[in-house]
Amino acid sequence: MSKRPNKLAFLTQVAPSGYVPGLGRGASGFTTRSDIGPAREGPSAEVIAEAQARRGEEVEVDPEQFQDPDNETGLFAGMAYDDADEEADRIYEAVDAKMDERRKARREAREAEILATTRAERPKIQAQFADLKRGLSAVSDAEWENLPEVGNLTGKRRKLNPREGRAYVVPDSVVLGDRSKAGYENALDPMQQATGGFETPANAGGMVDIVGISQARDKVLSLKLDQASRSSVSNGTSTSIDPKGYLTSLDSVVHKTDAEIGDIKQARALLDSLVKNNRKHAPGWIAAACVEEHAGRMVAARKLIRQGCEECPKSEDVWLEAARLHNTEDAKVILANAVQHLDQSVKIWLAAAELEGDPKAKRKVLRTAVEHIPKSVRLWKEVVNMENSPEEARIILARAVEVIPQSVELWLALARLETPEKAQKVLNSARKAIPTSHEIWIAAARLMEQEAARPEKDEAARQKDYKTVDNIIASSVSNLRRNHVLLTRDQWMKEAEQCERDGSPRTCEAIIKATISMEIEEEDRYDVWKADAESALARNQVGTARAILAYALKVFPDRRALWREAADLEKEHGTRQALEELLSQAVQHCPQAETLWLMLAKEKWMGGDVPGARVVLHQAFDANLESEQIWLAAVKLEVENNELQAAKEILNRATSVAGTERIWMKAAVFERQQGNLEAALDTVNTALAKYPKFAKFYMIKGQILQSQKDIPAARATYATGVKECPKDVRLWILSSRLEEADDKRIMARALLNKARLANPNNDLLWAESVHLEERAGQPNQAKSNLARALQECPTSGLLWSMAVMAEPRPSRRNKSMDALRKLGDDPLILCTIARMFWSERSIEKARSWFARAAKADRDIGDIWAWWLKFELEHGTQEHQQQVIDQCVAAEPRHGTVWPSIAKDVANARKTTRDILFLVAKQLH
Structure with a gap:
């Protein structure tokens, strides 16, 4: 049988190093002297003092080392305090006070600076509202009364006022019970019958009608007031008061604030001192009277100004101020007295004349003034202005120039009134006098x-x-x-x-x-x-x-710029006859100026003198044999007058004599307009052999071939053209449109991409790319191309216009503001903004922006067409005619749609007005 293990054997084992009992249950370890051994004592106080002495440092004395532990006042607290000690304390206190006085100024300045800094950083509430508290002095009583009651703004539930209590709905039974409290009983109870109906101490409990007594009292008071009012009216002692206008009249009453009253009192005191110290100072009397007038004391003001007149009788300002402060009749008396003292004052005489309401009396006063002051030009002019008869005025002026021969105004006035013969004599006399x-x-x-x-x-x-x-x-x-x-x-x-x-x-x-x-x-x-x-x-x-x-x-006479400026002036402000005379002189002095010859021929033609225009151009040929402009003007004149054979002969002669690119181009265009396409192709081919770098020959040839449905030949022509003239943007666009018409949009896009590589930063090519995608039904790609175009051409008005109209209607206005900030008054942007207002039904704003766009650039035909389209929809006949007349006068040549319509073969003989309507019809 095996031996069981001892579970408590760990108690007799040695603990591992660093072991702390109970550490896992939250206990903390600690260390004692027995764990680390005895500590080493530091240096003693004597050793520290000796080291400080060797280093030359002063030994710090502990202030409490001589302190008596049983007596907190010191070791000498039990000694007797005699006179010597008192005198010593007094001396020390005097010394401390003297030292404190010496440092007081600096200390107070430092404290004031610290206080000011503190107040600036953290001002008191009363300092923050000091200006507002000062402003409360100007608040009137009515404003105080109109201040609203302060409500409970804390959002908490207000405590009920114990005096007010709560309000409850009164039941009907209480109302019915109290209804009889305001009435009274007509019948007498037995006690009242016994006492005769009167309340006695014995029956002091009867009902008394308090409400009825109050109503009777008000009735009696009203009757007495009405009776008093009628009696005062009958006696003539009442004042006339308008009940409706009474409150309105109260608004006109000026209420003085305390500040104004104080200023008036101060000004009154200062001016009173001034007039007392210097009674001959006229401005002081005037100022004192004005102060009283401002204070509303007219009687005092008039009294002061009368004293001023007595003290300063030679001051015209005092008399005029006195006349102003009095009514008309009193002012007349005052000015009559003033004239006795100042009979040479023109102002006083004129003021006296102004007071007269009758013209005869006024005329009399002025004539009297002239007798006293015969050298006053102003008085003579007033006298003449009062006369209704020119003969009387002439007589007065004749006398005036005798008295005052140095007055230019009087001489000229007399000359205007005389007959031409006498006026000449008057002016001769005036020249001698002046x-x-x-x-x-x-x-x-x-x-x-x-x-x-x-x-x-x-x-x-x-x-x-x-x-x-x-x-x-x-x-x-x-x-x-x-x-x-x-x-x-x-x-x-x-x-x-x-x-x-x-x-x-x-x-x-x-x-x-x-x-x-x-x-x-x-x-x-x-x-x-x-x-x-x-x-x-x-x-x-x-x-x-x-x-x-x-x-x-x-x-x-040989400066062409001067002749041109004079001709432009006569064209805008003069007559056609004067302009023709001026241009006839101009071409005689400057026979080599082609522009002057053309202007003269055009004026003859516009005036209906076609033979005269031919003569002018014939003379211009003699003076300028190889002038391209004159040849083309002669062709245009014959074409417009249906002399096609003559125009063809002139072109043949021009190609042989001058033979410039434009003449050859005009010859090809003429044949094309007449329907002779083969002759036009022959002319273009001949011209290309001479001028292979002229891009318009390729355009004409390509368009003729395209009209004949010969697409490969037209494509080859445009390909040769863009190779010979890669910088001509219109050739690239025509080539792209040919491919698009042949249903090859991929080739059209490729041609435009290639064109942009050859002509970077060109807004026309980008605009054509955007339109190509729109026609192809690719709105997303069109929007992408437009965004790229704006990045490459940020200052193009054409692209910004397209970007604004591509936006949804709510965001167009913001986009247009961006365009305005970017480009300023660009005509295309202004026209686009006008169209935006048109879409928003802001008719007047749209009209003003169209006018602004047309003024910015009169040569852009699309703007005129947009404006006419707008007026045809919203304008009157007068507005439409105004746009047509301005467009015909401007004769625009450029734009996006205008050139294609104007240069169309079918529109060759149409006028500017006809082209305007055609372009307006095509715009959408």
Whole structure:
């Protein structure tokens, strides 16, 4: 039988190293002195003091080492305190106070700085609301009363007021029971019958009708008030009060705040001191009266101003202020007294005249004033203005210029009232009296211009008078210089513009002729005169600009830019006859200027003078044998007038004489328009042999072949074209469209990709790629291409326009704002925004944005077409005609849809108006 193991044998075994009993049950181990042995003592206090002495350090003394453990006040607390100790303490306290006084200023400054810093970082609540508390002084009583009651904003449940208690619904039984409390019994109970119906102490328990007594009292009071009102009216002692307007009149009452009252009192005290110390100071009396007027004390104000008149009788301001503060009748008396002291004051006489309501009385006062002050121009002008008869006014002015011969205004007024013959004599007398006045010379020139414009004069006499106008202005410049009056060139220019505004263009021109060359170096004349003309035209001074250009053309007759600027001015502001005369002079002085010849021929043609236009072009041929523009203009003239054979002959001669690319292109287009496709192909082939790098020849040939259904030949033509002219974007687009028409969209996409490699950052190619995917029914791919296009061409108005319209309607506005910020006033973006407003039915906004887009670029035909389409749907006949007229005047040539419609063979003979309607019809 085996021996059983002893389960408690571990108690006699040695514990392993690091064993802690009960550690698994959460007990913690600890270490005692017996585990680690005795500790080593540190250095003693003597050893530490000796080491400090060797290092030269001071031995720190414990302040409590001499402290008596039984007495907290020290070891010497039990000693006697005699006079010497008291004197010593007093001396030490005096020394401490002196030291503290010396450091007080710095300590207070440091504490104030610390306090200010603390208050700045953490201000008190009363400091935060100090300005608002000061503003409470201006709050009126009515505003205090209108302040709402403070409610419970804590969101907690309010405690009930024990005085108020809770409110409960009163049952009907209580209401019925209390209903009789407000009434009274007509029948007497037995006790009341015994006492005669009166309440006695014996029956003091009867019912008394308190409500009835109150109503009776109010009734009696109302009757007494009505009786008093009627009696006061009958006695004439009542005031007239408008019940409806009473409250309204209360609004006009000015209520002074405490601050204003304080300011008035302070101002009153200061001004009272001022007028007492210096009683002859007129502004002080006026200010004191104004203060009282502001305070609403009109009686005091009038009293003060009367004292001011007595103390300062020679001050016209005091008298005028007194007249202002009084009513009309009193003001007349005051001004009559003022005239006795200041009979030479023009202001007082004019104020007295203004007080008169009767014109006769006013005229009398003014004439009396003129007698006292005959040298006042203002009084004479007032007297003349009061006269209704021109004859009386003329007599008065004649007397006025005798009294005041140095007044230019009076002389000119007299000349305007006289007949032309007498006016000339008056102006001559004025020139002698005032030789330094340029206004009189200008008035004389204007008078002569008026005489020249009389209808009974013939052309010779009129030209003679105009020459006299020039002589008068020229004489004025020399005479004024002789009298040391030197007006600057800018001053003369302003006078010329004023004459134009007053309806005297010939005088304006005379001033320009006489003074335009002043103060200018000879080499700077051309630039300065051109700038003067542009600035005058910018100020809408057309006559001044015309005069400047006319004089400049006499000095520089060979400058084409001047002739062109003058022609543009006449085209916009003048007549066709004047423009033709100007252009006829221009081509004589500048025969090599092709633009001037073409402008003259066009004006002749537009005026209905077709033979005259042919003559002009014939003369232009003689002066410019190889001019491409003149040849093409001659062809266009003959085509528009149905002279097709003549146009063909001119083209044949042009191809042999000039033979430029455009002439050959025009010859091919002419044959194509006439339906001679084979002749057009022959012409194009001949032209390609001479000019293989001209892209439009490939376009014309490809389009002709495509119209003949010869797709392979057209494809080969476009392939040759893009090889010879890889930078021409239109060739790539036509080639892609050919493949798309042949149902080869993959080839069309490939051609556009290749075109973008040859012409990077081109928005037309990207737009064509987007349209290709849209026509193919791939909106997602079109959107992807548009996003890539905007990344490559971020400043393209065409692509941004497409992006805006591709957005859903709610997000278009944000997209358009992004486009505006990116591109500014791009015409295509402006047109797109107009279309967006159109879709939102904002008619006026859309119209204004269309006008803004058309103004930004008048050469884009699509904008005009969109605008016309909008007006056809929402506008009136007047709006539509306005758009048509502006488009015809602009003659647009570019756009996305416009060129394809305008250059279509079927639309060759159509006008700009017809093309506009066709493009508007095709837009969607």
